[in-house]
Amino acid sequence: MEFKESQAIYLQIADYICEQILLDKWKADDRLPSVRELAVQTEVNPNTVMRTCEYLQQYEIIYNKRGIGYFVASDAMKRIKQLKKERFMENELPQFFRNLYLLDIELDELKTHYEKYKRSHFR
Numbered sequence: 563m564e565f566k567e568s569q570a571i572y573l574q575i576a577d578y579i580c581e582q583i584l585l586d587k588w589k590a591d592d593r594l595p596s597v598r599e600l601a602v603q604t605e606v607n608p609n610t611v612m613r614t615c616e617y618l619q620q621y622e623i624i625y626n627k628r629g630i631g632y633f634v635a636s637d638a639m640k641r642i643k644q645l646k647k648e649r650f651m652e653n654e655l656p657q658f659f660r661n662l663y664l665l666d667i668e669l670d671e672l673k674t675h676y677e678k679y680k681r682s683h684f685r
Contacts, residue, residue, distance in 0.1 A: 563578065572613040572614045575600070575606070575614040576614045579623075579624070580642045580645075584643075589634060590637075593631050594633065597615065623638045
């Protein structure tokens with residue numbers, strides 16, 4: 563896995579796990595790969611993956627069955643979207659709005675481009 567310098571590795575692994583859930587590759591109550599398997603897959607120390615699991619557990623996206631492993635929570639998709647929306651609104655949207663203002667881009671123009679993007683990428 564290629565990591566960015568701008569974000570902690572455990573958060574990038576959390577994003578990867580969340581993406582797998584959002585893409586419906588891992589469904590509610592599916593068992594996640596073990597901590598060791600994820601560590602090998604992402605090429606990091608198992609302690610880093612453990613920190614990721616603790617983080618995702620804190621947000622109730624995954625849960626632990628002691629001695630068996632981690633599983634996707636039944637409402638994980640809803641919780642992931644909520645968490646990602648909050649992070650987007652707090653971290654990315656202010657800079658995005660600043661760019662719109664500086665470049666004099668109106669929301670109507672943006673809406674047209676967004677609709678075109680959705681048609682070409684998600685249908």
